[in-house]
Amino acid sequence: MKSKFTPAIIVHGGGGRIRAEELPQRLDGCKDAALAGWGIIQQGGSALDAAEAAVIMLEDNPLFNAGTGSTLNSLGQVEMDAAVMEGETLRAGAVAAVQGIKNPIKLARRVMEDGRHLFYAAEGALLFARAIGFAQCDPEALIVETERARWQEKHGTVGCVALDLEGKIAVATSTGGIFNKLPGRVGDSPLIGCGTYANDCGGVSCTGQGEAIIRIVMAKTALDLLKERAEPQAAAHQAIALLAQKTGGAAGLIIIDRQGKVGHARNTERMPVSFILSDGQVHLDS
């Protein structure tokens, strides 16, 4: 039976400067994540499961700045932010500044499903995790030796937007934040409307300079532009242009509309992206 909806998935591996020799591996990582989500959608799974699965793969891949391999804060710790959101129901869950959580995106989803609150920060998020029996790990286990040795900033965030066979859209975004950030710093990723948003028009996940992205509430702004323009690629470009104009900031975003059209734009040097449209072909860009 053919679905009346045109599924799609798009994944990003973070905006920023990426050395040319590292790019192929990152594109591979994005491709694997997109395929993981796509497999779920093809089996009739939900956009939410697909987006979460894609982001889990990126969190577990030490090349990306999320989960294992996250960048270190000014105290040499990994502190992570993540959010999920469903477009149809506007349900969302988010965690910020969490330590010792192998897959923050899973915890964000549990926050959403628990439903008492939408957003928990820091130690409170860990208390929530403990209360619901969510496994914690040694915070040190998420630190990759190359990160400890690295002196330059590790860029980016990972994210996925998925549209399933039932026409439902979901977004998942996860990050280690910015290199050398002060403890407790919360970026755009877990902030609904800023780094992550989904509604009845589409879904968006952002990456880049969080402090700038927040000030224009970029994910929601991109979906408002999509509503006006009905063209995801144009909405993506326009949102990035607005960010540059209003804040001077650098960022990237991925977007999917209800028709399964995708868009992505950036004014960072790079942003590895992989997307799959209804024909099942995998596209890569950076």
Add this chain to the structure above:
Amino acid sequence: MKSKFTPAIIVHGGGGRIRAEELPQRLDGCKDAALAGWGIIQQGGSALDAAEAAVIMLEDNPLFNAGTGSTLNSLGQVEMDAAVMEGETLRAGAVAAVQGIKNPIKLARRVMEDGRHLFYAAEGALLFARAIGFAQCDPEALIVETERARWQEKHGTVGCVALDLEGKIAVATSTGGIFNKLPGRVGDSPLIGCGTYANDCGGVSCTGQGEAIIRIVMAKTALDLLKERAEPQAAAHQAIALLAQKTGGAAGLIIIDRQGKVGHARNTERMPVSFILSDGQVHLDS
């Protein structure tokens, strides 16, 4: 010398159920806060200073759910959220889930002025406070005996939007969150775009069910409606109607546009409001 801008200030003391006998005192508190901010504007002070001063008065007034007299979380602690934002520059600062800070709005402003990051949560926000020499207080000092005894939910948030003689708009929002909330829960107040937003069209501060407000990014949504409609009162009503329609949630908001027109709307039982327009007359509503 007469300013070419029409100043205005509006203050809210939180949406929710308020016993009739408590309403006059709360309206008085809102009036005092509006007058404090108005005095600053009349002396040529900035909207930012005015909004901060108004919110400090409400934080220090134990009747309101912000600063001293905040509601208690599930562990019997006061944990507060606050944010400030300037419309012209889109600069903003926010703190969430902080304990032992007498005036969270002051700390949010210091975050904005420091400029390294925009948003700090929980213990990280306290580390930031210590690093910049911002005084902390005994967390117990913010607990009012009536709150310890109170079993029903204390509602609300406090907020102020101000427009100064230079045509600049600023918003300040501060809250103790919701009664019996889980530790680390972050509501809409400190989230830029959700409970607090200002841009070149106007400024908005929200109160009510944070988890619902976040899902429609209500403060930014109200300013987008203002841009379309050019009528703050209509934008306020429309934003609240949208909230009810999309989420079933209850909330209130206050808004000022660049012309010094104000609006306020709620679908909660009450929301004490005080505003002052260019003629200097103090208006009260609830």
